[in-house]
Amino acid sequence: MQLRNLRIDDDLSLVGSEVPLRVYGEGTRGPRVGVMAGVHGCEYVAMAALQKFLDSVDESRIKGELRVITMANAASFWTRTSFVVPHDGKNLNRSFPGNPEGSFTERLAHVIFQELIRPVDFFIDMHSGDLVEDLEPFVLFEESDVTDRARALAQSYGLGHVVRVVKSDSPISGTASGAAAEIGIAAITAEVGRCGLLEHDAVDQHERGLRRALVHTGVLEVRGEEEVPTSPPLEHSSWAWLRSPISGWWSPRVSVGHYVEAGEQIGEVREIEGLGRHVVSAPSSGYLLFMTSSPAVDVDGLLLGLAC
Ligand SMILES: [Zn+2]
Secondary structure (H helix, E strand, C coil), X not given: CEEEEEECCCCCCCCCCEEEEEEECCCCCCCEEEEEECCCCCCHHHHHHXXXXXXXXXXXXXXXXXXXXXXXXXXXXXXXXXXXECCCCECHHHCCXXXXXXXXXXXXXXXXXXXXHCCCCEEEEEXXXXXXEEECCEEEEECCCCHHHHHHHHHHCCCCEEEEECHHHCCCCCCXXXXXXXXXXXXXXXXXXXXXXXXXXXXXXXXXXXXXXXHHHCCECCCHHHHCCCCCCEEECCEEEEECCCCEEEEECCCCCCEECCCCEEEEEECCCCCCEEEEECCCCEEEEEEECCCEECCCCEEEEEEC
C-alpha cells in the first residue's frame, strides 16, 4: 500500500489542506476501484466502516487497484460542521468535478476527482445521516451510459432501497457519484447511519455492504462471509426532496423508513412567532429515506427525501 498526501492549498496551516490517499496494488492487473468516506465531516458511521474494513482486510485478497480516501473533508470533521466546508460554506458533494481555480471546496473536489475518481472503473462514495439527519439505509446511483453496471453495484451493497436518479430531474447536482457517472464510471452513493451517531450496528452494516460491493467488482477476492445472499432491494426511479417555504419549528409525524400515500400528511412547520403554518404532505406515494431531525428549519430548508 502506498500513502500519498494530496495537497489542496499551499498554506498547510489551513485545516484539511492535505488529504491522505491510499493506493493498494497500484498498476496491477484487475479492476480499479475508488472508495471515499468523510465528504461530510460529521457522517461518522461511513468513516468508521471504511476504517474498520481497512484495519481488517488481508491485503493479499486485493486483486487489482484499490484507491481509498477515508476522510475527504477534515476541515468539517475537526470543526464539527454539518453539510458544508467551513472555509467557504460550500457543500463538497455539490462541487464535483471541481475547479482547480475555484474556492477551497471546488479545488478540493477537483483534486479528489482527478486522483481518486478519474483513474477507476468503479466508485463507491460512503455517506451517513449528518448531525441533524435521520436516515433509512439506501444506495443511490445516477442514470448514465453505464446504468446496468451501476445498478448491479448498488444492489450488491445489500441495503433495502436503491434509488435511481435521472439527472434531468435530480434535486441536486455536483455529487461525486454523479460526476463519476458522467465520465462512464459505475458509481454509487451508499448511505447508512443516522444523526451523526456512531452506532455499531450501522458501522457493521456499512462495512458488510462495502465488502460485498468490493467482491462484486472483483477487486476483493471472494471469501465465504461476503457471499451471504441478501433480499433484493426495492428500486425507486424518482426522488422528491421537500423544502419548507417558511422558517419555523418542524414537527414530523412519520419516521424514516415508512411508506406514505400520496397526499398523506407527513408533518408541519409552524412559525415561532405568528400564526403561519405549513402542512407538509407527500406529493406522491413512496418511502421516507431521510428527514431533518432538528426542529429548526429556515426558509427553503430541506425537510425530507421521499423515494417514489
Ligand atoms: Zn453525506
